[in-house]
Amino acid sequence: MKKGLVLFFTAVMMVCMLAGCGKDKGSSDKTQTTTEEAKAGLEKGYWVADKMVMEGTEFSGQDMVDIFGSKENIMSLVFSDGKVDGVIFDDYISTTYTGTIDEFTIAMDGETLKGKSTGKDTIELTLQDGSSFTLVNQDEMPAPIANNPWKTYNIDFSAEDSCDMSNFNVQGRYYVADGFVYGLSHSVSLDGTFAATPFEMKGDFPEFGEPISLDDRGLAYYINQYEDYLYYILDFAEICRVHTDGTGRETLYSGDCDYLQIHEGKLYFTDGNFHFVSADLDGANVTKVVEKEVYYPYFIATDWIIFQDDADGESLHLYNVGLKTELNITYEPSFNPIISGKYLYYLSNAEEGYLMNQIDMSDPDMFACDMANGTIADYLYLIDGEEIYTINNNHVALSDWKSLTEPGDEYACVDLYTSKDFRIYHDINEQGLITGKYLSNKNTSGGTSFK
Template sequence: MKSKILVVILALAMCFAFAGCSGNSTDTGETDSKVKEPEKPKVTSIIGSWECENIEVVDNGEKLDKDTVEMMFGEGVSNAFKLAAYDDGLAYVTMMEEEGAVLWSETSDKVYKLSQPGAESDTEDSGSMAAKLDGETLTVTVTETYLSDGVERSTEMIFTMKYLGKESRLIEGWDVTFDDHDVYAMSNFMVGGLCVEMDGMLYGDYGGDEWGEGAFTVAKIKEGKLKEPTVITENAKVSYLSIYDDDIYGILDNSRIIKLKDGKAKVQTLYEGTCYYMQVTKSGIYFTDEKNHYCKVDLDGKDKEIIIEKEVYYPYQVNAKFLVYQDDADGETLHVYNMENGNDTKISDVISYEPMLCGDYLYFYTPGSDEDLNYMCRVNMYSGKLEKAEQEALMFDYYVTPDNFSVAMGGFVTAEFDEWNKFADKNSAGFKFYPIYSNGEIWITWCDGENFMGPRTFGTDDEKSIGYSYVNKQSN
């Protein structure tokens, strides 16, 4: 008999063993390894990693008893059948430690068909495999017909599967789910971390009348406007502002890491020396130094340690385990570094700038034929599929929100995620506006040395500059 699905072949082999050998046991090859369950998001489709928790076998209309099923599969059913499905329509099925690739497609609402890649038709196949999602339970049914003593028989194997979370075939152990706050935090970091809001106060670089002027300033946000501004540090450029444990951290003039205790307008210097790309975590303060090496100091700024001793750009820890960064020596491509074991995985093969994570995708752009022309790209962090827009687009900068993109294309163009590769079809002209900061309620835009705060997505209509000159004027 010829089957086009690896799993069906294995199922048939077990059926033959049962029908022809009257109960001879099958070696499961089961190991003691266990899958650690991550925190799981809500299950909405077959996409993800699944593990068997119950098996039923119906042979020619007769349901086999539990002892017989255990004799066929062994007592531990979790290793008997596993499934990992990805959004590119590919899945990997493991039965009795034998793995094979299958294609999956949704035939109706939460009902799925699985077939072997390259199969031309099911009409001559004696087997089939289908799945159905009910709540958070996936039921996979393998059906096979075969001849036994000249009589055609039919066997169904019904596997009840539990959801383990998403499994990446790109990076071992990757299962990162960003909430809205995480998306905004990474996007704010990638555009420079020039502002941050805490307790109704806006801290940040308020810009100036000319390129390069500015002041580290704090003001109250009231009725969509800034009130009672206070200059914290004159004529200084602040960047990579963030909040940790109710304190404000940042970098001044790329030369010192500072902290504002309890949000007060008094700067405490923690570390002096060239520094970029600062991120504060419970294990310390991370940044790149004068050699662009990825470093760490304690939360008090002491005990500097080099984590990655090579030129690193755009480094961002998406959780305590994984760091996304651009490897300058490897063609400016994106890598993921495992902070626990030091494993390093290349995830893009083109020049990659400003990675931003949302959902399953890490978005970035790669240069086009001109300084202001770029190609939007994305890589699926689970399937490993890398996509590049077919056409380059006028793009000065971009920002990812939980719901859409905002791209600086003269003015701002907002697009849904399914339009990620269609910015070449959108036109905008005028001043170069850049996204600076958002937390979902506040939207701050930079243009020609001035910063603007508006109520809509990086809008600049009817807003007043919050630049350095404006701060001075309001203070008088």
């Protein structure tokens, strides 16, 4: 929320006293609900303000609308799986709640709202100063939220967030943690295998030990760590997990799959139809999330995902899994979206190569777009919050993104992992074969080869 509720309501009361309007506070009887209703009641439908009480003065009906404007803009709330989005006095919010419809709490900056059921289709919210709102259940999503639900979210991607999204967009081929490089190794076979390669920093440069094979059946993509497990897609044909020490390997999902991500303790990926699905960490309970063909689906917030919609001209869409609302943000074929700070970067087609674009995601009314001055030869790129890396060891400061161009279209070097401290890249020959794999400390200009 952008402004404090207490300060706002103080100003509201001054207006009301000057206007001299209002009625005596009414009352209502609370009805009991079953346990099942209590669990699901808040998340059934939408809630819109119908009455408000401040310092013992009630405002409702046309008086409420005349003074404060549309009831939907006074307070509209949507509850979903412990989260609440909505509008309070034209201010968009996205926060959390705990409890059930019989008794719940909404956490706000500098304010806590206490809620309870006061009837079959009504709830009451009480502020710390005693002011209260009565909200009525609605079947249709309130217009302020339906028109642009993205307004409830203030985006600010950290450098770490940008690195994670970048690594996802180059198929998550490497992961570095706790003195290990997890990913492609040629220590077992010339075709490559999934391995853990230990290393120790000696000054600014890593010194490598012998790789530990994790899965010698093929190549691993979208490597994620969750607790003591590494989750990955094997050859785009199954989802597996294995302990970081190489024990306990198991297959969780069999069938064509892509775009694996772990979000809030669940697996998310696309199936053989490129429909976006979720599953438990053991692979059970596969559930449709977006039932259409999508690419690059990635959670950028608790409820928000971004994806390329194949049926809508390969444009980029935002989708809220709680509200089940969708928003188009580009109107052209758009590839490899990566967010840094409040900006979305993506590639579009050019006569030769690709054009880098930037959208201001903090402006949901406009989604203002800017374009680079030149083109790049290949669609692979990474952002670490400070720089953009493309093929052939080409990189510029993020602030100079518009000047990014690439000399030629032949591979010599391609970046495949970035983090605050490290970078992994491959050397490529004219036949497109890997001739070297390197881990580089970002404080140095060169990398150290590993198997």
